[in-house]
Amino acid sequence: MIKYEIHGGNELNGEIHISGAKNAAIAIIPAAVLVDGICRIENVPKIKDVTLQLEILCDMGASVRLINEHTIELDCRRLYTTKAPYDLCRKIRASYYLIGSLLGRYKHAEVALPGGCNFGVRPIDQHVKGFETLGATVEIKNGFINADAGNGLVGTNVYLDIVSVGATMNIMLAAVLAEGQTIIENAAKEPHIVDLANFLNSMGASVSGAGTDVIKIKGVKRLSGGTYSIIPDQIEAGTYMAAVAAAGGEVLIKNVIPKHLECITAKLSEMGAETVFFDDAVLVRRHMPLQKANIKTMTYPGFPTDMQPQFTAVLCFAKGASIVTESVWDNRYKYVDELKRMGASITVDGRTAIVDGKGSLNGAPVKACDLRAGAAMVIAGLAADGVTDVEDIYHIERGYEDIVDKLRAVGADIRRVEVPDTEVMREAN
């Protein structure tokens, strides 16, 4: 077992470089299936979810050349199957993007029902509705989603009943090579949706309106290869900004798109942290006591649900009651019990959490329940008194590149520690 051991209390000072966006990369990699050529993709984050997406494609016959640490050349021209490997797909939510891209390119897809973080029910009815509206038949059988469009896909209007990031991107993927025009209405507007559209357009697609709630896709005959660089990760940047707010200090966060961080900086200023924007960097400093604040998660450009656990952790270090409202996921507060081990006083009622901030937390052994919950534990540990051990860190490493090294470089006392199996057994008994 590997855990993070954090000795809390150090201020953070220095610079952190942000990696490519996870949620863009894990859609752009399967999108390469649509491309009749080599895709050179730059700024690819070195994270487990990306490795898994590449493993899935290699298993199906794609070839990947590593050009340097963050650049790959991906060639999906010789896939020998439209059935994605069950065991790998189950491990990652974003394997569902293979349905859209395989269906778009080969008119057929068999992909295992996806895995990913557990926030309660995670339906994919809007994806299915989109594929069916374009002319596919979709059935779920033996743990696989089978999608077939024997007569081809034909562009049409798709109205999403719920604003869904995944459904918006999946329908875009299916529609790019369809006959005629597809219009997605009530589309999600997240930065990674714009990034996927830009990737597809750079390969020859005709997608317009990404970043608004109406996306138009004019079907083209073929996508050819090209080079594309993934945007910086909004949530990774926000996570380090939250860490500085909790631990104090002054950190320049480099390689960011400031526009994507506005909702996060607005909240940080309310909480007493200062931010200064540069062209592609943001300076975060916090020397004054933290203030309580209320947070409500929303789709972009609102406050991101993927920052909710990290900010709840920060609010434990403010004095007074803060109200956090989660409006995207049914059940994204599982980590609260872990924060309570550190002395947090938080009451959860449905989608609302009331954080009764005491100004401090105490180190404790805690678990990462999922990716962002794990990041929240790290933040709590950095600012807590004493030692925090974070277990189940595989969740964190699915989505954060070199988190330990990046934090150590700004003064955090955090180490990745291997715990001998005998010790784990003793604790379990």
Ligand code: EPU
């Ligand atoms: N929903 C439906 N039906 C659908 C699809 C979604 O009812 O067919 C509901 C969901 O249950 C949820 C809401 O719509 O209540 C939004 O879900 P969405 O489809 O937007 O989420 P997702 O595409 O499954 C992505 C990110 C999540 C992030 C959400 C919201 C990926 C792989 N995942 O999930 O990221 O929380 O968008 O922004 O891109 C993370 O990075 O930690 C993470 C969980």
